Amino acid sequence: MASLPKVATAGVASVFGIGLSVLRRQAATGVLRIGQINVPNSATRIMERTVITTAGLDEQVGHITQMVPGLDVAQAKALLQSAFNPNKPVEVVIGGSRVRSFFGEGAFRPDSDLDIGFAAKMKNHQIDNILDAFDSAGALKSERGIRIFSGNNPPSGPIVSPQEFFQRSGIRGPFPPERAGQPFGPSGYISVHPNGTITIVPPGIN
Amino acid sequence: MRICKIDNEVIDCSLVGVDAHGFGRPLAGEYAIPYSLRISVEEVATYFGGYYQEFVDRESEDEGYLEELEGWALLIKETGYLSLEKMLVEQTELISKLLLNELPAEFMGYMFLDEIPALSKKYILQTLVALEVTGGAVLCTGMAFINPEFPR
Numbered sequence: 166m167a168s169l170p171k172v173a174t175a176g177v178a179s180v181f182g183i184g185l186s187v188l189r190r191q192a193a194t195g196v197l198r199i200g201q202i203n204v205p206n207s208a209t210r211i212m213e214r215t216v217i218t219t220a221g222l223d224e225q226v227g228h229i230t231q232m233v234p235g236l237d238v239a240q241a242k243a244l245l246q247s248a249f250n251p252n253k254p255v256e257v258v259i260g261g262s263r264v265r266s267f268f269g270e271g272a273f274r275p276d277s278d279l280d281i282g283f284a285a286k287m288k289n290h291q292i293d294n295i296l297d298a299f300d301s302a303g304a305l306k307s308e309r310g311i312r313i314f315s316g317n318n319p320p321s322g323p324i325v326s327p328q329e330f331f332q333r334s335g336i337r338g339p340f341p342p343e344r345a346g347q348p349f350g351p352s353g354y355i356s357v358h359p360n361g362t363i364t365i366v367p368p369g370i371n
Numbered sequence: 372m373r374i375c376k377i378d379n380e381v382i383d384c385s386l387v388g389v390d391a392h393g394f395g396r397p398l399a400g401e402y403a404i405p406y407s408l409r410i411s412v413e414e415v416a417t418y419f420g421g422y423y424q425e426f427v428d429r430e431s432e433d434e435g436y437l438e439e440l441e442g443w444a445l446l447i448k449e450t451g452y453l454s455l456e457k458m459l460v461e462q463t464e465l466i467s468k469l470l471l472n473e474l475p476a477e478f479m480g481y482m483f484l485d486e487i488p489a490l491s492k493k494y495i496l497q498t499l500v501a502l503e504v505t506g507g508a509v510l511c512t513g514m515a516f517i518n519p520e521f522p523r
Contacts (some may be wrong), residue, residue, distance in 0.1 A: 252436045288429050289473060290444035310476045311392055318425060320391040320480030338488075339495045339518040340393030342402050346490055346520045 210269045214370055217363045222249065225357050232355055232365070234263050234273065235305050243302035244281070245357060247295040254359035256284035260331030261308065265352035268367045278306045282313030282327025284356065328354055332369065373410040377494050377515055388492030388518070391480030398497045402516040406496055410482065410509045412459040419481045423455040426474065443469055463504040470509075471502040479511075493521045 219225050226241040233241075248257045261280030262273035281299070283292065289312065296307040311319040315326045324330050331354040339345045353368040375384040387406075430444060431452045440448055446465055447453075458466040470478045479496055489495060498513040 252438075253434060286429065288432070288444075289426065290430065290440065290442075293473075310395055311480075318422065319477055320389075320422075320484045336490065338390035338393060339388070339490050339492070339516075339520060340390045340396065340497060341399075342516055342519050345518060 211365055211367055213367065215365045217365070219361045219363065221361050222246065225361065225363055228363055229259070229355060229357060232264075232267050233259060233279070234266060235275075236263075236279065237303055237305075240299055240303035240305055244295065244299040247298035248283070248357075249359045253285075253291065255287065256356060256358045258282040258284055258313075258327035258331065258354050258356045260327065260352040260354040262352065264331070264355055265350075265368060267355075268353045270350070270353075270368050278308040280308045280313065280331070280352075282324075282330060282354075284315055284326055284328065286316045287312070287314040328356065328366070332366075332371075334369075373408065373414055375494075376407045378404050379407075382494065385485075385487075386493040387483055387496060387515075388485065388487075388489030388494070389479045389483040389496050390489045391476050393497070394476040394479055395498060398514050398516055403497075403514040404494075404516060406494070406513060406515040408509075408511040410511070412456075412504065412507055412509060415459060415482070415509050416456045418484070419478055420455045422477055422481055423458075423474075426477075427452045427454075443473055459504055459509075467502050467504050471499060475499040475502075490518070490520050491522075492518055494518070 217228060219228065222242070222245050225245060226238055230236050230238055230241050244257060248255050259279065259281055262271065262277050263279060265271050266273045279299075281296065283295075292312050292314065296309065299307050311317070311321070313324060313327045313330050315324065317324045332351040334350045335348070337344055337347045337349050351368040353366050353370070356364040356366070358364070373384050375382050375387050377387075427447065430447060443465070447469070450458075450462055450465065453462065455466070458469075479499060483489075483496065485492075494515050495518050496513060496515045499511060500513045501511070503510045
């Protein structure tokens with residue numbers, strides 16, 4: 166771990182000398198279950214863009230499984246091994262409600278899929294291969310609506326990058342009907358790069 | 372030319388919208404209403420031809436290494452990465468499977484893309500269960516729901 170991130174704390178007197186992984190484990194595994202909604206019991210929050218340098222894929226897997234609720238080692242490894250295919254290694258960007266909850270901003274439904282984007286121009290079949298590898302490695306499913314990759318031009322408007330996509334805010338569309346027309350905020354994102362770094366960006370931060 | 376039916380009743384297609392980002396997610400049974408569409412292939416080419424061409428252009432791009440293709444990716448290569456207009460005439464079975472299984476959210480989203488946002492439409496198409504290209508038209512069936520925000 167190269168740097169100690171700046172964090173805001175709640176109930177933690179000092180973070181000096183405490184590694185990110187310790188802090189994050191507390192946040193990521195402390196999940197209260199209230200009805201159909203999971204609420205993270207986060208004691209600490211990352212408040213600014215934070216970059217972690219790791220020794221490689223295995224260490225990246227260790228970190229992101231502590232950050233993303235419901236993501237286990239087998240699925241994280243399958244995702245990164247497939248995305249970091251030596252022929253076309255691509256940066257993976259994870260966002261959505263599960264990541265928003267990691268940042269302490271809202272809850273996620275236990276049946277929610279994981280939003281996975283790619284910071285490169287991608288072919289559909291390449292994305293399908295990566296997401297199929299992820300889905301088949303465990304119980305958590307990848308979101309399979311509009312594909313989130315740099316340069317895609319879906320009906321809702323161009324996606325400049327997955328990082329940009331996960332920082333959008335606005336008004337929900339008509340689905341699901343029980344939340345139609347409600348405002349939604351950015352989720353922030355966790356970006357995992359083939360060069361071994363992980364970039365963690367809270368909601369609304371550039 | 373297009374014909375829209377909700378619960379087997381012909382309705383004004385301008386009342387129909389699609390929320391492309393949520394399209395395909397399961398719809399709770401209490402909301403679900405069956406719909407069917409008949410859209411001419413000319414209209415499909417007009418509204419979806421641009422995005423389909425971007426899709427084909429990406430799929431056919433040389434990545435500089437040998438890609439091992441299978442399934443639909445191999446089939447569209449073997450048929451020569453045809454335009455949507457040609458696919459709708461010459462490869463009806465393949466384009467039906469592609470639209471149904473690979474591009475449903477994009478296809479339905481573009482077919483009902485409108486200056487009026489989906490949130491202001493009465494009927495929202497949510498799933499695509501079957502799609503067939505036949506007789507110069509694309510036939511679609513699936514589940515829709517009534518937008519609780521209509522009218523705003």
